[in-house]
Amino acid sequence: MGRADLANTSCPVSRVIERVGDPWVLMILREAFLGTRRFDDFQVQTGVSPHLLSQRLKQLCEDEILQRRAYNAHPPRYEYLLTDKGRDLWPVIIALRNWGQTWLGGKTTTLTHKGCGVQMDPVMCCPDCGAPLGARDVQADLSPDFEKERKTRREGKG
Amino acid sequence: MGRADLANTSCPVSRVIERVGDPWVLMILREAFLGTRRFDDFQVQTGVSPHLLSQRLKQLCEDEILQRRAYNAHPPRYEYLLTDKGRDLWPVIIALRNWGQTWLGGKTTTLTHKGCGVQMDPVMCCPDCGAPLGARDVQADLSPDFEKERKTRREGKG
DNA sequence: AATGCTAACTTCAGATTTTGAAGCGTGTCA
DNA sequence: TGACACGCTTCAAAATCTGAAGTTAGCATT
DSSP states (O other): GGGGGGGSSSSSSHHHHHHHHHHHHHHHHHHHTOOOHHHHHHHHHHHHOOOHHHHHHHHHHHHEEEEEEEEEETEEEEEEEOOHHTTTTTHHHHHHHHHHHHOOOOOEEEEEEEETBBBBBOOETEEEOOOOOOOOEEEEEEEEEHHHHHHHHHHHOO | OGGGGGGGGGGGHHHHHHHHSHHHHHHHHHHHHTOOOHHHHHHHHOOOOHHHHHHHHHHHHHTSEEEEEEEEETTEEEEEEOOOOHTTTHHHHHHHHHHHHHHHHOOOEEEHHHHHBBOOOEEETTTTTOOOOOOGEEEEEEEEHHHHHHHHHHHHOO
């Protein structure tokens, strides 16, 4: 199958994973959320090789998660900024952070909700009743198409 | 640096990424949350090669994200179950799902909050005031240690 | 006008990882 | 006796990644 084929399933999770489910992409995103914008800074802070960084940044720009912008014309200098689409990946990074804090220990960032001024760790909630949500609190139902797709895969194998 | 060195930083995000920031690990987790437990099912549904699947499952068990359990003694048959630690990764998968739905389209799962019976998409919220949270609503402050670590990296380069 | 510096990359060879097909061990069922 | 299921393992070929070095473009200093 190969990683590229993840994009061809109907499952949005797979399709996202094809784009951002890569350690370096995630590191780049973490950096971007910390305010990093420049090639060399991404490189130093993530430790990725320049070759790969270059590739990943290109991909991220193609996917419109980042936007490459000249901040200086002479000499030409570029920076990478999160787009709205990219900024929307914030919950992914926060979810990783929360898990890391809980299960691996270490606390390197404190988050403050600007609205109410309190220090906190964001939580997944039900938008309707506001209750905090865990895996056990939610029931997932698959769409008929997705069920069919999964069944086909099961049969195609046997 | 190499991917393995991500574990050596003080940032919990990097350390999590070292463990779960891999496309196949994420796919395995998605499957696990959909109820998949067996080797061949993981293989068919994720499309990963058996070799890699075997490696990844081993890693995930070492990290106590999954638990390998015999469900049949003769012949010996095993299944892989999420541990509490693993189940706590649910927000990561949900965050990916939400982004995929919003930005890539396609809806393969409907989520229902068992508590209030409503269909919804979970949202990151402030646990204190309950407001939904985006990247712009939260201020991140780095710990002095983390600041120092980042500064060292910057200087070590120049 | 030569030297050095910065930023944003690109290039390339060697090392590592991944894929995909095939095979294996143990046991059940017909 | 033969076919099949499950949970893997093995291996060679292909793809990807690393790390060091180089490149381009321009400014600043000597």
